[in-house]
Each structure stands twice: as C-alpha cells, then as structure tokens.
Amino acid sequence: MTDGMVTRLTHTAVAGLTKADASAFESEMALVALGGYGRAELSPFSDVDLMFLYRPGARRGAEELCNRLVRDLWDAGLVLGSSLRTLVECVTLARRDLSVHTALLEGRHILGSSWLTGELRERIERLTRGRRADRFVEVMLLERAAEQARFGSSAHLLEPNLKLSKGGLRELHLIRWIAHVRYGVAGFDRLEQERLLSAEDAAMLAEAREFILRARNDLHFKAGRAQDVLTLHEQVRLAAAFGFRDRPGLLAVEQFMQRFYRHSSALEEVAERFVRRCRGSSLWRRLGRFLTQRRVNGQYVVTGGALAPVPEARPAVLSNLERLVSLFSLANQMGLEVDDSLWEQIRNAVSLLDGQDATAARRVFLAMLATPGHLDSTVRRLASLGVLEKLIPEFAHARGLIQFNQYHKYTVDEHTLLCVAHAEAFQDDPGPLGHAYRGIHHKEILHLALILHDLGKGFEDDHSALGYDIALRTADRFGLEAHLRDILVFLVRHHLLMAHLAFRRDTSDEQLLARFARSLDDVESRRARRALCPDHGKTDR
Template identity: 35%
Template sequence: MPVEKLTPSGHDAYEAADSCAVLMAGRAVFDSQLGGPPDGRLPRYERELSALLDRYFVSRLSSTGAAGGKVALVATGGYGRGELCPGSDIDILILCRRSIPPQAIDLAQPLFLPLWDAGYALGHGFRTVGDCLKLAAKDHKVLASLLDARFVTGSEAVFAEMMERLEEKVLPRRGKAFADWLDTEHERRLASHGDGALLLEPNLKEGLGGLRDYHLIRWMLMCRFGIGCGLHAALRRVGFSAEDEALLRTNVDFLHDVRCRLHALTGRRSDLLPLDLQPDVARRMGYADGGGLLAVEHFLGELHRCMGSVKALALACREALAMNTSAGLSAEQVMQEATPRTVLSLMKQSAAQPEKALAGWRMRRSLVRLATERAAELAALPDLGPAFADLLSGGNAWDVFGRLDDTGLLSALVPEYGVVRDRVQFDGFHTYPVGLHTLVTLRHLEDSASAGSVAAELWNSLDTSGRVSVMFGALLHDLGKTGSADHSVTGAAVADNLLRRWELGDAQREEIVFLVRNHLLLSRTALRRDLADESVVARCAGTAGSMRRLDLLFLLACADARATGPRAWNSWISGLLEELYRKVRNMLSDSELGTPQAVSDMLSHYDMVRELVGRNGRRLPYTPEQAESWLERVPSRYMLSTEPEDVLRHIALMLRLERDIEDARRRLGEKRGANGVVLLEARDAGDVWELVFAAKDQPGLFSVLTGVLALHGLDVFSADAFVWGGGVVLDVFRVSPPPDPLYARDFWAKVRGSVHFALTGKLSLDFRLEEMRSRSLSPVQKAGGGRTEVTIDNAISDFYSVIDITAPDRPVLLYDIARTMQAMRLDIQFARIATHGMQTSDSFSVRDVFGNKLLEEQQCEEVRQALLHAVA
C-alpha cells in the first residue's frame, strides 16, 4: 500500500476498507523500510504506527455503534506518548465515568480480537475514573502511565474528567512521594542496567541515557508544573533553552530509530543492544566504513554521544528541580550564568579546596550550555596548562575530570579530546569508549599506591613533577584514536601541539610526549615477545633511556591495561609486565647500555638449581648426578626464562619420559616406541593454567598440541618450545582454566590421551576440528572481517625471525597457523597468543629447518602469503 494512503488525506479511503487489514498493510510498509538503510523518506516509525493504531480504534469503535458516547479509549505508556516501536506492547484503556456499563464489555471482542489474531501484544483493561485515581494514589507506576495518557476516541469528556481530577486530587498529595520514587528508579536502573552511555551493550530504554531518562524528564516536569503545562513550557521554567529542547528531541528520535531497527532484527521486543547485532543495526541506520573506522564504530560513537547527552539533560533537570525546591530559587537563579573564567576558577578551587568547589559544580545546566555555546573561548583560556597540572597532581583527578567530562567542559577545553571521546573500538576487548577509558586510567594511576608492590613503590617514590607527567600522559595517551594506523604516533603529535599551546616547560613537555608515543611499548613487548631474548629487552631499554622514564612507562602501562578491561589485565599479564620491567631496569642499571648479561644470568640460574638439588636431597626422584646430566642438555634460552624451582620439576618430568620411552620400545620395538609417548603436567597458576608437555621431538608436535587444546575448548595465551639435548622437547603452554576445576585431573588426563591418539593416527584432528572451524562468524567478521595482517621482522631479535599475525579470532585459528608453519618447515621456538576480545594478535619466534632466521625476501613473502591464506 503506498505511504500516502496512510496519511490523514486518505482517511475516507481508510473508512471504506477493513480497518485491521489497512493497519497491517500500513505497518508492513514501514517494517520493510526498517530492513535497510534510510533513503531520506522513512517516516518516524513510532509516530506513524501510533497514528495507524489511532485510526484503527476510531474505525472499530465507530463501527460498533455501541457505548461510544459513554466510554473513552485512552492510550497509555509508549502508545500514549505516540512512541510505539515494532515490538512494543499496545497499552489501551477503556475508561468509563462512574461504572462499567454491560455494553462496554461487548467492545472487547471487536476491538481486541483482530489485534490478537494479527500478533500484537496488548495491555488492556476496563476502568472507571475513580478506579484510575485510586490506583494512581497507591501505585507510582500507574501514576506514571496515566501522566502519559492520551485520548484516542469515544467520549472526550470522560477522559478530560479523569485528567482534571488526577491533577487536582492526586498530584498535590502524591507529588513529593512520586518525585522521590523517580529518584529511587534512577538508582535502581543504574544498579540493574548500568550507564548506557558507557557500556558496550547498552540498554536503549532502561540504561542511564536511554529512553527512560526522557520519560523521567516528562514525569518530573508534569509532577512539578502540572499536566497541562506542556513539555515545551515546563522545560523553559527550569532554564532549558530552545536548543536544549531540540537536542533532546533529536536524541530521543535517534534512540527510537535504533530501538525500532533492533526490534525489526530480533522480531520481538528487545532493549539490550547485543554486540552481535550492532553491525546489522549500523548498516540499517545507513552507516558505512570510512576514516579508518568500521561502520559499526561510527554508529556506536554516535549512540554513546546521544545517550551521554540524554543522561546529562535528565540529570540537569533533576538538579534544577531539587535546587528550586530546597532553596526556593527561580529558574534564572538556578541556571545562573557561568563564564569561561568561572570554569577556570572552579578548576583551581577543585585542586586546592575540592569540598568548597562542589557548590560551583551544581550549576550543571549553565556549565553544559557554556560548553556548547562558548567552546572556542574555553579552549583559548590562558593558564589552562598550570590548572590541569594542579588538578592532575591533586589526588582527586578522577572526580574533577569526571565532572568536567560530564558537563561537556572537558571536550570544550580540549577539543582534541572531544573528537575521540565517544569512539568505540568494536573488538570485544576494550570495555569503555575512549573518553571513559581515559578517565578510568587516571583513576587507576591515583590508585597505584594499592595496585601492587612494584606500582605502589614507584608511585610513592615519584616527585610532583613525575606525577604530573604520568597523569598528563594518561589524559592525552589516546587522543590519536582518530582512525589512524598507529594512534600512539598520531597521539604524540597531538599532545605536543596541545602542550605547546598550554606553554608547559620544554623538559616536561618532551617527557609527556614520550609517554604518549610509547605508552604501549611495555605491554606489547611483554605480551608478544620472548622476554628471555636479551635483544628484546635491550630494545626496550634503549627506547626508555633512563630509569625515570621506565618507571613512568610502567605505571602508565599498568593503569592503561587495567582501564582497558578484564581481558587486558590479570595476574599473568601483571607478572609479565613486572618481569619485563625488572629486566629492563637491570639492563639500564649497567654502566654501559646493552652489555650482555645473558651468560652471567644463565650461570647464576645453574648455580641456584644445583643449590636446590643439594638442599632437597632425598626428596627428589633423582640423584645430583642425574640432575647434572640433564642440565647439560638444556638450551640457554630455557635457563634464562625458567625459575630454578620449575627446572627441578621439569627434570623429574624428563626422567619419567625417558623411562616411558624405554618401556614403549621394549613393547613396540625401537622404531615405533617413542611415537605418541607424551607426558603432561598441569598446574593452576591463578588466572591461567600452566601445561608442560614432554615428548620426543617429532614433526607436527606443536600443531598437534594446539589442535588438541582447541578441541577441548581451551584458549592459549602463550607457548614456549624448548628442544633439549637428546631430541626431547619441553613445550610450556599457558591456557584458560578447565571447564570444571573440581575434576581438573580427569580433564587433563583426557587432554593427554587426545595428544597420544593424534600422534599415533587414532584421532583425526582435521576431522574433529572442522565443525569448530565452521562455526558462525564473530561480530567483528560480520562487520567487515576485521583487520588481517602478517609481518615478518628480523630486527627485533638477534636469534629468530619474529612473525606477527593480527586477525579476527575464531575457533581453531592457532592450529591452522601452527599447521601452516609446520608445512613451511618452520621451527617455532616461542609463541605469545594475545586475544583482544574478538581480535587476536599472535607473535611467533621461528627459525628455518637449518636453524637460521628467514633472511631471503622470497622465502619471507611465501611464508607471509601462506599464513594470510591460513587465517582467512
């Protein structure tokens, strides 16, 4: 049916047709348009659907010819507001004056049965005016629904009587309790649904910043100024401008657009926007990839900006009404005029006397308006640099910068921050948008005193200048996330321009710019490189250059990782960062940077192992002579990367392997004996489990191990491969915990058995893993495949070629990579597996079949193309 037939001008044609058929046809037109990007002609779905239902009820009631003058059909809830989304309930009330006449009951069948048959969800009822008033006086939810009530058809006098009595009898008595309930509802929503402006999966209706905040604004204003005041006039009475009202309307329309398309996608009422549907919603909203960002990232940035604005407007309304009530102030007094100098004074007072500054921050709406209307003046304020420095070193930066951000002042004072504030990285790894991530990083830095022994010691030893530098580094570290390839380099240039504008001293400016440029140095190295390789440590030491800068980098790296989310911070990652920090610090403490320490460190480890062997004596399952013979077989990298206590355990494991191989050879013969013999020692290491596999070196062993771990649903975080003398291998994996820790021993026995069967041809890993490999794509892949890249670097290590692989994560990916490397006859010496939500960044230290680095350009390109094919 053409859209124009649904407009009031086609009313006569509507009357002549079957009302329900016209309703369904009209809705089908709008539903079909929700399936793709808007073409500029899409009407406001929620309003058009409400209007269609109005015409349906008018026609149905008119056709019955019964009780039309004695009852009123009243829309409540979302239907009452004229905001019906595809999955919304239709709340309709048959309202009678004094009592419900018998013929009113007869209306139910012709009014409601066609809608039920068509699949609509109805919230309906028969009530008298008195019933409504009694319920509203007892139940705040009923009162809220009646505040949204709207006359549809029937007796308008009956509806008018109810609304007049509601305003005259109920609101004066229940208004205060209702306002308190609205405050309670705000806290309940925060506890139950979170802050929608900050979450990766926001609730579009109940989350803070969602549509319910708009409803609360309406209800608060009606409660204070009366139902008949109207939203436009009520907003003016609390100091909102025409621009504020327009912004609120625009944001509410945007949220309705998103909610309508979400309902259309799911085929039901749904308010939570899940990650896997966000790419489809973005496409239907008309967003496209561009500027280095995915379409879904553009969409989510706009959504977070929208919800943040709605949340701020609702909070400003609550505070304005509270001040008006408690202090008897007029709207003009509540919304007293703020100036750029007011902001600077507030910042300085917040640094010196935070408690006294609280009153000034209550001018929220005036500050929000100032941030919007006079942003250029704010960005050009003199003394911003010193004011920020005082705030950052005052110990309450999280609180004050949160207030600056909440009012929009931080984006106005630092426009570069405003550009990236609402950027969302669609990877399932980053918990917050860039703005909140920045603020949480500040908070974690201020909490460094209790974060851990190393961080606490460093934070407490910093002078004021050091704290200012690292806090500035945290504030500015992500300003380069504008879609550029390397946000650290871009961000350093942005930070340099800002700090020059603020006229910070050259020495401090250079230190802050250094921190921004290198804020990922330690975390990337710890998570992706072999920390037993001295050349890797030397590169970090050379970049840091001094103990002070290393200390600041370490504090910033820890706070940044903690603020990123639980997948970026756990005890294992913390331990890696501390290990790297200690090694770089030891190297910097030498009089000459880069002096080889590997030999002395290795000899020291040997001595400690021998001392432990002698001290434990009879408790060990081997003699000192046996231990010494095995120590002669261990590779140097193993000794540099393994704790002495672990070496003792591993020697015992190797002795057991030797005995098991000898026994197998006696039973199966010399040729078959060693095949499939594998030992597994599993140890709970906190957030991860450490698995140590011991086996005879044989082709494809590493790929078999990764395939079996994938088959059992385990995530691999790192892998070390050590070939000992005599042709035996010790592979050390750090993996996710078993599904049921109570039966961990049985689980690891199954894993070991699967490895044995795979090595002896009794288990086809390719066949078993095919189902896992063909599982549904991740949301990142649906959004456009994610980033896929393979690089081969021969400069990072003196001993290996380092292959870095970035790709969308999927089941069995590590096995496919390992199998490809096996086919290319590459020997994996070390692997670090870093899964960032739905994206993986893996690093492999490899050598060719002759034990050399990959130095031929043609060979490197062949390996790169083969791996790109494997991860596709």
C-alpha cells in the first residue's frame, strides 16, 4: 500500500519537472526505500525512510523532485524520513555511521534508475567483504549492547520495548544484517535453505516475529502514533484483543505476557546462537585453539575455555540424560562453559529424551548443586536448553510466567535463576550472610529449594502450599534422605516466613522471635533460611 502511494505521487512529481529533468529521472536518479520500509516491515506509524539517489550532474532535478515529493507525501499523511545523496556520499556516511550502513544494506529499489540502485548495493557490500566483515560484525554487536543498555538488557522486562529491548525485533534485524555481510543472504527463508538456520530456529523466529509485530501494530493503531513500549495498561488490553481469558490462578494478562516472554526469549537465544556461529576467527586464533586442546577423563576435550565431548562420544552423550547432565556438571566443576557448538544439538536431543529414566541424572544434578562457583551460568544454560525441566518437570510451567503487579519485576523462571546466582555469590561474602552460607553442609538442598520455591505460582491455590507438594514430589524423585527432605520441604513451604516477620510484624517482640527460632529446629535450617531470605528484594525489585 505504501509502495503504491509513493509510486503514484512520484509519477505526479516527475510530471511537474522540466522536460530535461523528467527524462533524466530514469537514468540519473533513483528512489530507494531504506530501513524498515526497505525490508517491508513497516508498522502503522513507523517512519517511511526514503532516499533520493542521484548522479552529481542531476543535482538540480533531484533537489526539485525531493522537495515536491516530500511535500506531497507529508500532505498524504506519511511520517517521512528523507535524504538526498550521491553514491559517494552514501559510501562516506556508511563508513562513519553504523545506522546509515545497516539502513543502506536493506535498500530496496522503488523507481528510477535500477542501475544506480544496483551500483549502490555493490559499493556498500564492498565495504564488508573479506576480513572487513569481522570488524563490521564486532562494531554492530557493540552498538547492540549499548542499545540494550538503554532500552533493556533482559528479555523479561516488566514493560519491554518491542523493538529495542533484549529479545525484541532488533534481534531479527541483527540476524539479517550479519547474514547479509557474512553470507550475502538476508531473508530467513533463504537462511534456512542455505542451512544457516535450522528448521526449528527458523520456525521460532517466524512465530516470534508474527506475535511481536502483531502486538506492535496494535500499539500503533491504539496510540495513533509510533508506540513500541508495552506498558502494563496496554498488556491488559492486548491480552483481551489476543483472545486470552482469565482462568483459575492465572490472569489473561499473565497468560499473554507468558507467551510474549517465551517468544522474546526464543529470539534472544536464536540470535545468540547465530551470532556465535558467525563471528570471525583468525587463522592464528583457530590454530591456538587447536594447539591448546586438552582431553579430560578420556571422554571430553577443552578447547578455548569450552568443554565438549570428544567427537566419537557425542552421540552417546546427546542420547543419554545422565551423560548430558554429567557434561554440565563437569563444566561447572572446571569453571567452563559447554561448547556453544553443542547447544542446538542438545536442544534438539532433549525432546527425544522423554520417558528416559532420570534417576541417575538427578543424582548428578544434585551433586552439582553442592558445588558453588559457576552454578549461575550452568543452571541457566540447563534451563535455556530445556534440560532442567527433564529433571524438575514443574519448571516448564514457570517459563515466562509473570505475576501481574508492580512488585514483581521478573518472570518466575528468571527470578528463580537470579536467586541461585545471588545465593552462590554469598560464597565470597565476608559478612555474616557469607559466613552462614559457607557453613551450610548441604548447599545442594538450599539451591534446590531456590529452584523450587516459586514453582507453585500460576495456579489457584496458595503457591507456598503448592510448593510444599512440589517439594515432596521432588524429594521422592531425587531420593533424598528423610532429614534432607524435611529441610527442603520446610524451606519451600515457609520461604516467605522471614520476610513476612521482618516487614509486617514487630521484630522487637521477644516472644515473636522466640517462636520463630523454635520453628527452625536445627542449625542447618537456620543457616539455609538466612541465605534464602535476603535476596528477595534483589531478585524482584
């Protein structure tokens, strides 16, 4: 529709030029769509970015055409972003300004000299050929990191920017730009055809794009202007517009936002995997990685700070839950990441592990939880790859689940993972909390309680009471001894007790404190409670 309007008004504007300037339009000038308009991804009130490209000898006619067309397009109601440039000016600006460079990468010919547009494309692509592509990708990633710092560096924000926050539409743009300079391919269909994206990742991108664009378009229509921030008020309205309805324990808006967070997390993860595969690596760096390889236990290899099974052992690891968890346990023990080349294979393999006995894998996981140091990154990776819910099935319900109020800043799964991170940080805390944490003999029970403590949310009944049942089932699945089961169940059932007393009761009441102390009937429970409670504010507010 926008192309049709631009085309009609351009023909009208060209007809108003002098005969010489009008005849020069087809050979000396070109109208080029840039940015979102160039990639055919306009929301209702997005800027329509147009560039008037011309040869130096056609400057007078280009200026006249630009003035006429900009006036007519504004009169027609378009929010216009326009520029008037020669080929040399385009290349000069692209060298200096990344936003100009990425906009020109997606330039699309509309009218005029197709040769001129083609020459522009050739010159812009020449800027990132060969090793120059590596530099371009690194600069682009730095710019994206700075953008996320301004608009939100988490895919679980309370009021996300649908375009610029982490997990927003910009992740799609990032994939397109990198694919363009690295492989000369931009469309997601082509990326899948060229095996640069797996079918699963391509499907996730398509579903996320459809959902987020629909929400963004609705925001624009409702506001009557460009509006990309998904406010709490708009979340309620959009939940109804998308057909969500309240159900016991879960509001319509919470269901809507859970769907959104799952899509934004998928965007974040696919973009992260794609970027890791595409980042350049020099010959010397690859040689250095090869020369510093070392084998561990005969079954694993450490390369460049990452752990992976040796090639001949990969099929066995990917097809067995215990071996898969053992890989992450060893990585945690050694302070390493599991090699990112395995992530996609693990994600695909996890769906094939349904029905496999998880008893041995749970023993390995529990032993890993007893060893702080790198639990934060390890447990987070297990969660993102879908492995954690094979060990604790109730975790699947918590993915992307939000409590719709001003108190909870994070989704339940993100809050849970942050709790583990904050607890683990007490290992190096010189204060009394660090002392209490280091004195816990069974840290695995504390960390397991942190993973479980909010998994009862999103249901009709009290989440602490439901957490009690979840903790009992988990204790049975993990084969915990009776006294460890009792500590786990107590911590989950009463995880709000200390916060409730601290903020809602008179802590100068000695009888109150005595009753509270008696409820913690052993030293291990008291230490665990002290480590469990203080992170409540840090992980929610």
